[in-house]
Amino acid sequence: MSASQKRPLSPADESSDEAEFSSSAPILDRSSTFVAHFHPLTSSTSTSTSSGQATTKQASLTSTVKACQSHPDFASADHRMVAWRRPSAQRTLGLGPATTSVAPKPVYAVGSDDDGEKYAGKRLERVLIDLDVEGVIVVARWYGGILLGPVRFTHIEMVARDAIRKWKSRQEGQAKRQKTASRETPSTGPSPEVVDEAQRAKLAKQLAERDNSIVILRGLLAEKTAKAQQESGEKSSQTSPTSTNPNASPPKKVDYSGMPLQRLRQLDKARDATIAFILKQIDLAEEEEHKRQVNTKTDTSEGEVDKS
Template identity: 45%
Template sequence: MSLKRERSPSVAPPPNTFHSTKIVDSTGTSSFEAAFSPTLSVKALQALPEFETATHRIAAWRKRSRQRSLMPETKILYDLGHDDDGEKWAGSRLQHVLNDTQTEGVVVVARWYGGQNIGPIRFTHVEDSAKQAIWNYKSAADLIVQEQATKKQKLEEETKKKELEKNLRERDLNVFVLRKLLADKKAKLKGDREPAPPTPQKPPPDYEKLSMEALARVDRARDASIAFILKQIDKVDEDLKAMEVPAKKEGAGES
């Protein structure tokens, strides 16, 4: 029986399946390879084409049970089991690997027996190959979580940027209106009957091309501009009130 079997490049591996590298015993007579899946059934994993020539296809599973715990928030029930497939005690060793790593899914270790007994070291090879397949799965899962977190952060930043761009456009309009109001009040203070012409303003920057840091600086500048204009409006209003008092006194004296 061949200890190594080349995989066909034309057959794509099932989705959500993670393999270990093949472990060849020091005697060169036995080899081991594991596959783990969080979603496939035991039979589906044991029936992988690359395991077709294996002498044993040892399996263990740890999946969430449909039964509910009395305290579902604090304790999760699992359906546990294993299949030695002729390799006595090997299935329970796989079960311990799933339990110890707190992994949910199915793991299968294929063994190609070369005709020579290798003793208890075979259990070490079974466990090591299973751990590697599980580690490959968890590494891929962690990478997906990181990618999702990065995408979420990017989306949040883009949303925040668009909101700031919108606010700045509204601020620009506020500044324009307040400057026009200030100009009208100053014209009234000078006794001009005609409203003041609009104050020339340079066009606002293209906010979409600015970074968040640049937008934040513009936002602070708009705050300062609005505060300054409002302060000037208050001062002109005080001057206008001061002008109205003598005018009222003169009107009262004439009567």
């Protein structure tokens, strides 16, 4: 069965349990497909006591993770990488209420399973930590028969972030709808100013993360470009602006904390476009590298035939 036949027809389609998870848009790269699901840890089961009273019991983490990996959308995938993050029973040591009013920071338990894609699980753990969410993230890959190299980890992280952001956006949309429905009722919730400030803080943190991803991707592109020049015998008299020069000063960090919300939203869309462009350039560079390898093997074979 070909890779295209194995892929789900529409990974992002809504399903009966859509309220329980969020699905990313697929990333296709040289016949390989990557799709992510994010499942918040809200699954529970109802049981009855001897007195007939119904109680709700939280499903075990192991069963939840297995259920997420076994989702029908991923039944034909070659890899189903997974990571999870949940509050731990442990607590940080605090000074106590007598000396401070600040509550101790929560401690989280994280874990992962590479499912044959080495190091992918740890990268997914980092995504959960960076976006500060509790739940299970599963990334499925349908292998197309062509090795992608390090860029596959970028695809894995991108679809994971996309699924989590879509879930967050849906949560925000539900909160807005509830707020609209209760306008006539006196509300004790946060004011619009407080909500906007929270969104500003979230976008500022998110943009800083994307700036870091762009630096990493540009460095990867510079390495591939330099390798291509070296293999073709070209010598550049200039240093590429994206090259990883150990003596070069690090890129200046932008302070997003003081920017208005509308400007942060515009920058967020711009960063998305930049990342997509760099990924496309990396794909082109890897295609050229593959062509050079094929040509080198062909030249070597012809040379051996001439000698004989």
